[in-house]
Amino acid sequence: MLKILICTTKTDRFMQLKAIVQELYPSEVILAKCKEEVTKSIMLHSIDTVLIDLPFTSDQHEIAYVLKLLNRYPDLNILLLLASKYVYSVRERVEKYGVFVISKPVQKEILAQLLSFLRANSFRFQNYLKEQKKLKNKIAEIKLVDLAKCLLMENEFLTEAKAHRYIEKTAMDERKTRKQIATEIIQRYQSI
Structure with missing residues (x-):
């Protein structure tokens, strides 16, 4: 209406x-x-x-x-x-x-x-705004995962490929999203 x-x-x-x-x-x-x-x-x-x-x-x-x-x-x-x-x-x-x-x-x-x-x-x-929101969420997730990879590389001395693989595998094993795993990693290293 x-x-x-x-x-x-x-x-x-x-x-x-x-x-x-x-x-x-x-x-x-x-x-x-x-x-x-x-x-x-x-x-x-x-x-x-x-x-x-x-x-x-x-x-x-x-x-x-x-x-x-x-x-x-x-x-x-x-x-x-x-x-x-x-x-x-x-x-x-x-x-x-x-x-x-x-x-x-x-x-x-x-x-x-x-x-x-x-x-x-x-x-x-309205469809454009929905698509824009999806893209913003995707960019935010990529930034979060990249930060988590950097923290793994810095603290665990992993290569970027191994840090990426670690996040992907952990997400699959724990049946969580990459975003959730990245958030957990960030919280773990920021509390140190």
Whole structure:
């Protein structure tokens, strides 16, 4: 289920956008009437997508706010709904950061396609984060095993190959992971 935050000062505009979004996708749609409510709502509701429909004047401070929001929440999809006279100048400045800009009034078909794209993009980003976490864990394990090998080489006068073999064999014999064996070796030599 999508969790969409619509930032607008107009209740009727919120109701129109909410109706369109909920017709297209099963979603939870939340209202924020000002920029301060946006940050609070993102933290409270684990928002996927923010639609910002505020009186936007292409001001540098407004763009800085959007980029700050994206920097703070990198997995957030941000969609700016702007008056057509601002679309191209703002799009030029924010598109490279992954912010989407469309002109008002919003056409239902365009919003449907964009939400579909944003949803797919969110899934892809979540998969990327999972893969990144796996790689970080693998790197941490390699560092731990390398430290344990160094300690074995230094204290037991083993070659690197024999230290590596010792960790591998001990892990198999004791039915533990290499990480667990490396941690035990590090603790053993650091307590000396």
